[in-house]
Amino acid sequence: MTMADTFQLELVSPERLLLARPVEMATLPAAEGEMGVLPGHSPMIVALRGGVITVRENGAETERLFVFGGFAEVTPERVTVLADEATPVARLSRAEAEGRVAEAEAALAGLAEATPEQRDLAMQRLLSAQAMVAAAQAA
Amino acid sequence: MANLKELRGRINSVKSTRKITQAMKMVAAAKLRRAQAQAEAARPYAERMERMLASLGRAVAGAPDAPRMLVGTGREDVHLLVVVTGDRGLAGAFNSNVGRFARNHIRMLEGQGRTVKLLTVGRKGTTYLRRDFGGRLVGEISYLGRKTIGFDAAEEIALRITGMLERGEFDVCSLIYNRWKNVITQTPTEQRLIPAPMPEGELAAEAATSPAGAPALYSYEPTEEEILSALLPRNLAIQIYRAQLESVAGFYGSQMNAMDNATRNAGEMINRLTLNYNRTRQANITSELIEIISGAEAL
Numbered sequence: 001m002t003m004a005d006t007f008q009l010e011l012v013s014p015e016r017l018l019l020a021r022p023v024e025m026a027t028l029p030a031a032e033g034e035m036g037v038l039p040g041h042s043p044m045i046v047a048l049r050g051g052v053i054t055v056r057e058n059g060a061e062t063e064r065l066f067v068f069g070g071f072a073e074v075t076p077e078r079v080t081v082l083a084d085e086a087t088p089v090a091r092l093s094r095a096e097a098e099g100r101v102a103e104a105e106a107a108l109a110g111l112a113e114a115t116p117e118q119r120d121l122a123m124q125r126l127l128s129a130q131a132m133v134a135a136a137q138a139a
Numbered sequence: 140m141a142n143l144k145e146l147r148g149r150i151n152s153v154k155s156t157r158k159i160t161q162a163m164k165m166v167a168a169a170k171l172r173r174a175q176a177q178a179e180a181a182r183p184y185a186e187r188m189e190r191m192l193a194s195l196g197r198a199v200a201g202a203p204d205a206p207r208m209l210v211g212t213g214r215e216d217v218h219l220l221v222v223v224t225g226d227r228g229l230a231g232a233f234n235s236n237v238g239r240f241a242r243n244h245i246r247m248l249e250g251q252g253r254t255v256k257l258l259t260v261g262r263k264g265t266t267y268l269r270r271d272f273g274g275r276l277v278g279e280i281s282y283l284g285r286k287t288i289g290f291d292a293a294e295e296i297a298l299r300i301t302g303m304l305e306r307g308e309f310d311v312c313s314l315i316y317n318r319w320k321n322v323i324t325q326t327p328t329e330q331r332l333i334p335a336p337m338p339e340g341e342l343a344a345e346a347a348t349s350p351a352g353a354p355a356l357y358s359y360e361p362t363e364e365e366i367l368s369a370l371l372p373r374n375l376a377i378q379i380y381r382a383q384l385e386s387v388a389g390f391y392g393s394q395m396n397a398m399d400n401a402t403r404n405a406g407e408m409i410n411r412l413t414l415n416y417n418r419t420r421q422a423n424i425t426s427e428l429i430e431i432i433s434g435a436e437a438l
Contacts, residue, residue, distance in 0.1 A: 010183070010187070012183045012184040012187055013184065013290075014181060014184045014290040014293075014376070014377060014380060015177075015180060015181060015184075015289070015290055016180040016181070016183075017180065017183040017184075030360060031360065031361060032360055032361060042358065043356060043357045043358070044357055044358050044359070044360060045191060045194070045195065045357050045358075045359050045360075045363075045366060046359070046360045046366075047360070047361060047365070047366050047369055071191065071366065071369075071370060071373075073187070073190070073191050073194075073357075080187045080190075080191075082184060082187055082188060082191070082373075084373075
């Protein structure tokens with residue numbers, strides 16, 4: 001069986017379409033661990049946590065985008081990422097990321113009597129914000 | 140007949156009104172373009188979200204512990220209506236159309252013995268509905284002074300609705316807003332939010348089958364319930380966001396039209412007043428001449 005060497009990658013945030021073109025490989029920050037996607041991947045729907053999406057084209061890494069959580073739909077010929085928020089890593093601001101960590105920490109601290117689901121959600125936001133700081137630092 | 144000075148004053152005042160309406164029309168046209176671009180940019184996300192929901196909905200449908208946002212409470216007693224209008228006036232019938240539609244809808248629901256709660260988005264709708272239904276208002280939101288409506292604004296509303304749902308404050312939630320058709324026409328529409336309507340027809344069919352025609356069986360990570368329970372609030376926010384953007388674009392379209400009409404009416408009025416002014420002026424001259432001539436003849 002011959003396999004196409006590219007698949008269509010689409011990255012959308014609620015406010016706009018950020019990327020839509022054929023790529024060779026993409027790494028997604030799936031909720032249960034990094035996930036590399038090559039053409040012909042079996043169909044999946046995954047939740048994403050805060051992290052960096054990397055894109056490979058023509059044998060080289062061409063894009064690095066930070067997403068603040070979201071979802072991805074994977075089919076053999078297409079990957080659609082619905083990002084809550086997406087920013088190219090080069091344009092991340094460390095100060096802003098740290099501000100969000102502080103915000104998330106405060107939110108979590110204020111949830112002492114909340115349901116476990118709410119605490120989970122707040123914890124996820126904190127982890128995403130921390131990933132944002134890490135990504136900003138690396139850039 | 141009105142005296143000349145008074146007429147001159149009126150002509151000048153209508154002329155300055157025309158200047159204002161013309162400027163407002165131009166501003167509305169520019170803002171309309173921006174609003175349309177924003178609505179355009181938001182479309183891809185909403186479309187892909189719908190596709191994903193279609194495939195998830197089928198996977199979870201029928202499960203006994205399906206999320207409440209998807210299946211509702213099983214009752215239809217308390218309706219929460221989210222009414223989206225503009226924050227400003229001077230846009231023709233834009234706001235009152237939504238208002239009237241909402242009012243009829245409320246009357247209809249109450250006629251069937253249901254309880255109605257109102258959440259108004261936009262200052263104009265609040266003032267319109269407060270008069271008759273002030274007691275049913277549970278919240279009001281206004282973006283007066285904000286330049287553009289971002290997704291965060293829609294998220295805030297969605298969060299509020301989710302909170303109310305969790306506390307069991309309503310059974311059914313719908314959105315009432317002006318759906319964008321084109322620059323001239325916006326139709327007031329009711330859209331069901333909770334229980335979430337599942338996309339049907341083409342989209343579901345597309346999601347159901349891969350291009351090869353074989354059904355695409357997705358695997359889910361984490362479980363479909365978990366994904367769905369994260370996706371549904373997001374979808375709620377997206378639906379609200381879309382309605383808000385359409386409403387904003389419609390508002391400026393409507394305002395542009397209203398101001399165009401006002402400018403034209405002002406022009407007509409100026410012509411009429413100018414004609415009147417010239418006639419009066421000539422009548423005055425003629426009567427003066429007659430006075431002079433008859434005075435001369437009397438000598």
